Amino acid sequence: MLEIRNLHASVEGHEILKGIDLTVKAGEVHAIMGPNGSGKSTLAQALAGHPAYTVTEGSVLYEGKDLLAMKPEERAREGVFLAFQYPVPIRGITNAYFLRSAVNAIRKHRGEEELGPVEFMDALEEKLKVIGWDDSYLNRPVNDGFSGGEKKRNEILQMAVLEPKLAILDETDSGLDIDALKTVAHTVEKLRRSDNATVLVTHYYRILTHIRPDFVHVLSAGRIVKSGGKELALELEEKGYDWLREEAAVA
Amino acid sequence: MSSGIEAQVLQPYKYGFVTDIEADVVPPGLSEDVIRLISAKKGEPEWMLEWRLRAYRNWLKMVEPHWSNVTYGPIDYQAISYYAAPRQRPKLESLDQVDPKLIETFEKLGIPIEERKRLAGVAVDAVFDSVSVATTFRETLARQGIIFCAISEAIREHPELVQKYLGSVVPANDNFFAALNSAVFTDGSFAYIPKGVRCPLELSTYFRINASSTGQFERTLIIAEEGSYVSYLEGCSAPSRDENQLHAAVVELIALDDATIKYSTIQNWYPGDEEGRGGIYNFVTKRGKCVGRNAKISWTQVETGSAITWKYPGCILQGDNSIGEFYSVAVTNHRQQADTGTKMIHLGKNTRSTIVSKGISAGRGQNTYRGLVKIMKGAEHARNYSQCDSMLIGDRCGAHTFPYIDVRNSTAIMEHEASTSKIGEDQIFYAKQRGLSAEDAVSMIVNGFCKEVFKELPMEFAVEAQRLLGISLEGSVG
Numbered sequence: 001m002l003e004i005r006n007l008h009a010s011v012e013g014h015e016i017l018k019g020i021d022l023t024v025k026a027g028e029v030h031a032i033m034g035p036n037g038s039g040k041s042t043l044a045q046a047l048a049g050h051p052a053y054t055v056t057e058g059s060v061l062y063e064g065k066d067l068l069a070m071k072p073e074e075r076a077r078e079g080v081f082l083a084f085q086y087p088v089p090i091r092g093i094t095n096a097y098f099l100r101s102a103v104n105a106i107r108k109h110r111g112e113e114e115l116g117p118v119e120f121m122d123a124l125e126e127k128l129k130v131i132g133w134d135d136s137y138l139n140r141p142v143n144d145g146f147s148g149g150e151k152k153r154n155e156i157l158q159m160a161v162l163e164p165k166l167a168i169l170d171e172t173d174s175g176l177d178i179d180a181l182k183t184v185a186h187t188v189e190k191l192r193r194s195d196n197a198t199v200l201v202t203h204y205y206r207i208l209t210h211i212r213p214d215f216v217h218v219l220s221a222g223r224i225v226k227s228g229g230k231e232l233a234l235e236l237e238e239k240g241y242d243w244l245r246e247e248a249a250v251a
Numbered sequence: 252m253s254s255g256i257e258a259q260v261l262q263p264y265k266y267g268f269v270t271d272i273e274a275d276v277v278p279p280g281l282s283e284d285v286i287r288l289i290s291a292k293k294g295e296p297e298w299m300l301e302w303r304l305r306a307y308r309n310w311l312k313m314v315e316p317h318w319s320n321v322t323y324g325p326i327d328y329q330a331i332s333y334y335a336a337p338r339q340r341p342k343l344e345s346l347d348q349v350d351p352k353l354i355e356t357f358e359k360l361g362i363p364i365e366e367r368k369r370l371a372g373v374a375v376d377a378v379f380d381s382v383s384v385a386t387t388f389r390e391t392l393a394r395q396g397i398i399f400c401a402i403s404e405a406i407r408e409h410p411e412l413v414q415k416y417l418g419s420v421v422p423a424n425d426n427f428f429a430a431l432n433s434a435v436f437t438d439g440s441f442a443y444i445p446k447g448v449r450c451p452l453e454l455s456t457y458f459r460i461n462a463s464s465t466g467q468f469e470r471t472l473i474i475a476e477e478g479s480y481v482s483y484l485e486g487c488s489a490p491s492r493d494e495n496q497l498h499a500a501v502v503e504l505i506a507l508d509d510a511t512i513k514y515s516t517i518q519n520w521y522p523g524d525e526e527g528r529g530g531i532y533n534f535v536t537k538r539g540k541c542v543g544r545n546a547k548i549s550w551t552q553v554e555t556g557s558a559i560t561w562k563y564p565g566c567i568l569q570g571d572n573s574i575g576e577f578y579s580v581a582v583t584n585h586r587q588q589a590d591t592g593t594k595m596i597h598l599g600k601n602t603r604s605t606i607v608s609k610g611i612s613a614g615r616g617q618n619t620y621r622g623l624v625k626i627m628k629g630a631e632h633a634r635n636y637s638q639c640d641s642m643l644i645g646d647r648c649g650a651h652t653f654p655y656i657d658v659r660n661s662t663a664i665m666e667h668e669a670s671t672s673k674i675g676e677d678q679i680f681y682a683k684q685r686g687l688s689a690e691d692a693v694s695m696i697v698n699g700f701c702k703e704v705f706k707e708l709p710m711e712f713a714v715e716a717q718r719l720l721g722i723s724l725e726g727s728v729g
Contacts, residue, residue: 048684051676076686088681091672092699101695102685109686141699158685 001026001197002067002166007058009046015056016042018222024166027194031208031233032201034219035241040201041085043219044170047199048082049075062166076102077109079196081164083155085171089143095154096138099124099161106162127160130187148175156187163191168199173207185210205237218244267491267521270356274380274462277334283307286434289334293403293437296410306423306433313427319590320619320651321559323495323532331497333435335380335462349385353377357385357457360488361715374399376440376456380465383438388452398443399454402470405441412443416474420503420540420567428499428561429536432468436501439469444479444510453709458487460520460531466497473503475510477543482513482709488556491521493529495558500535508543508570513551515708516564517716520556525614527586530558537564541573541599549576550593551707553716558587563621565594568602568630575604578704580716583616583648584724592622592653597630597663606637609701612648613724619651626663636666642700643673644693644724672700694721 002024009017016039024030034040046053047060049072060067067075090098096117104114115123128134131153143151152172159167169188173181188198188211200211208216208230216232217224218241225244226232236244277288286307290300315326337350357377374388376399383401392399398409406413423433440456460467475481487498498520504512514537523530533556539548550564566575577593595604610618624635641650652669674696682692698705698717705713 050680072680072683073686073688076684082684084681084684088675088677090678090681090696090699092702093695097699098682098685098695101687101691102682105686105688105691162685 001063002199003061005059007043007046007060008056009042009053010056011042011053016222017046019058020222020224022217022224024197024199026165026197028214029192029198029200029211031213031216031230032199032219033203033216033233033236036203038219039222040203040219041170044082044085044168044199044201047168048072048080073105077106079165081159081162081167083152083159083167083169083172085174087143087146087151087155089141089146091141091144093142094139095142096121096124098142099158102158103161124161127157130160130190131157132183133157149177149180152176152184153180156184160187160191163196165196166199167191167196168201170201171203172200173202173204181207182210205233208233220244266360266488266519268359269490270352270461272337272350272352272461275334275336276332276462276465279332279464280329281331281333281435285333289435289437292334292336293406295403295406298410298414299406302418302423303434306430307435309424310427310430310434313424313430315427319561319621320617320653321561321588321590323559326497326532328431330464332462332465333468334437335465336382337379353379353385356459356461360457360459374452374454376401376454378438378440378456378458378469380460380462380467383440392450392452395448395451396445397448397450398441400441402439402441402472403437405472409441409443412474413441413472416472416503416505418503420505420538421501421536426536428534429501432470432499432501432536435466436468436470439471439500440473441471442473442481442483444475444481446476447478448476449479450481453482453484455484455486458485460496460498461490463492463494464496466499468498469500471500471502473512473514474505475507475512477507478509480511482515484515484517484709484712486517486519488519488521491524491529495523495530495532497532497534498557500537502535502537502564504539504548506539506541506543506546506548506573509545510543511547511549512539513549514539514564515712516550516552516554517712517719518552518554518556518560519719522556522585522587523558525585527558530587531556533557533560533562535562537562538567538594539565539575540567541570541575541602543570543573544599545572546570547574547576549574549578549707551578551704552580552591553704553708553719554579554581554589554591555719557589560587560589560591562591563594563623565596565623566604567596567598568604568633569598571599572601573599574602576707577604577606577608578707579608580611580701580704580720581609581618582611582720582724583613583618585614585616587614588617590619590621592620594623595625595635597624597626597633597635600629600631601633602630603634604636606635606639607703608637608639609704610639610641610650611644611697611700611724612641612650613644615647617649617651619653621653621655623655623657624665626658626660626665628659630660631662633660633663634665635663637668639667639669640700641671642697643671690721693724697724
């Protein structure tokens with residue numbers, strides 16, 4: 001589904017990613033871990049196409065297509081979803097309207113008929129239940145006045161509604177209390193299918209007790225320094241990241 | 252960040268075409284002789300000419316005001332032609348005699364004036380340069396005693412009404428541009444709604460400037476008798492030209508006991524090009540007077556055009572319990588400047604006013620809200636609610652707010668809210684990441700920002716306003 005080869009990316013002239021290689025297949029969940037400043041969020045943003053992140057080298061194939069050649073909205077319409085670390089508030093637009101516009105942009109792209117407000121609300125009801133929300137959230141402006149946890153839940157709601165093929169969760173777990181974390185993790189697990197994949201960017205081990213990754217990768221100074229199964233996450237939890245830095249320096 | 256946000260293809264002004272039609276144009280310049288000539292061309296009675304001349308003599312003593320937050324070069328009032336009319340002036344009674352070129356022009360503008368194509372539920376008065384060329388649905392309206400016609404016709408046919416009310420809300424010497432208008436006004440609409448009648452159609456005037464080097468000085472007078480209701484809408488456009496053209500209109504509304512007037516404007520005069528060349532100077536005086544008890548006057552304006560907009564549609568709330576409302580969306584893109592707002596003058600007891608102003612600035616546009624809420628001594632228990640919101644797109648534009656509040660009665664309750672927001676690259680990217688295009692994202696954000704105002708527009712025009720806003724802002728976001 002996703003093949004990243006030797007990806008280099010920079011922000012304001014500073015190179016952050018220094019050659020990432022990663023292959024994600026349909027049905028898999030990959031966790032990307034690493035200390036602050038290692039480039040985890042840069043990887044997520046670069047895959048989504050944020051204009052502040054410049055890819056300077058390397059290639060990314062998404063379902064056999066050149067992802068880097070696609071505009072951000074095209075990536076989204078083709079099924080790439082980024083759950084933002086800092087979801088952006090948009091005043092004056094209700095959550096429901098925003099979501100329906102997004103759904104319809106994607107449906108239109110696929111040549112499907114757009115959904116009217118009533119049909120859309122019907123489809124939405126069940127997704128709301130999954131994340132434990134009532135209708136009141138739908139009539140609030142997008143992320144405006146939401147608490148940190150509400151914003152993250154809102155990202156997951158959008159993900160549940162848009163049903164992406166490739167979901168990239170950028171530190172969705174940070175700032176969540178244990179109940180919210182469980183809800184989020186439960187939703188992600190529920191959406192897991194053999195034809196989609198998830199890349200979970202996280203700083204902490206605890207979410208991985210709820211979402212079971214197939215692979216864990218450790219990012220340090222812009223490179224993946226170690227990959228393994230979920231036991232690697234546990235090792236990191238016990239030892240921290242320092243030993244990896246040393247290991248990388250020796251290598 | 253601004254480079255990404257602002258750079259985009261520029262959508263040209265869609266109404267900038269010129270109709271090639273032979274025109275009867277008075278040579279440039281202003282004098283008593285020119286005023287006599289205009290009055291004679293319109294076949295006006297002596298009292299009207301005298302009124303104009305008095306206004307002109309007043310105007311000569313006045314100085315062009317420069318207190319507004321806009322800049323422009325000097326206007327040469329002798330270089331403007333004060334009258335331009337398509338030759339072969341059609342008889343208003345028969346639409347068949349309207350020059351096909353004029354019908355075609357209005358059709359291109361989306362204003363069908365031919366019988367079979369008329370907008371359902373909307374009566375239109377079409378004004379081309381200095382004259383009204385057609386008014387639709389006149390007979391339907393006449394059956395209920397409603398008069399809807401060109402003001403020049405009203406001066407001839409209904410002199411008692413015009414004499415009674417013309418200048419009663421905006422006196423001929425009210426301000427420099429109002430005085431100029433009073434001296435040289437050429438056409439505009441007149442509407443009279445008799446006692447107890449609810450006007451069954453939206454009344455609408457479409458103003459088109461076509462001739463070059465001319466000014467348009469329209470005059471509109473709407474009178475709503477006791478217990479009547481009318482909704483009126485004006486639209487406007489002009490060809491794209493490198494010169495600036497002056498549009499100085501005066502609108503007067505009179506609402507008697509229990510009457511309601513809803514006045515909506517969709518202003519789309521040529522705004523000039525991206526470098527600020529050309530465009531209309533839209534210097535307008537609009538005022539309504541709630542003369543009677545429980546009267547209501549509501550202004551809704553969507554201002555997207557003009558190089559410079561200078562207008563403050565206001566309400567004089569004289570009757571007890573009367574209500575004034577002002578809902579405004581003003582957009583300035585490229586080098587456009589707008590200084591607009593309202594005046595609410597509370598005289599009667601329990602009078603209420605509401606002001607909702609939404610300013611959107613993009614490019615190098617400068618947008619100023621200027622409003623006055625005045626509670627006079629006798630206005631017991633007056634209330635005002637004002638809300639001024641500004642939105643910035645990019646980082647080279649400006650938003651300014653000058654709310655003036657003058658309260659002379661301690662029972663008044665005043666509320667004022669203001670906010671400034673910015674469409675940021677992060678918002679655009681967030682929307683894009685959900686599959687929306689930049690244009691859709693901006694139009695969604697902007698429409699969300701404006702929806703309190705749009706919902707005040709008559710249904711038929713709310714869609715038009717949204718579309719226009721999209722066009723005006725095209726090119727402002729990447």
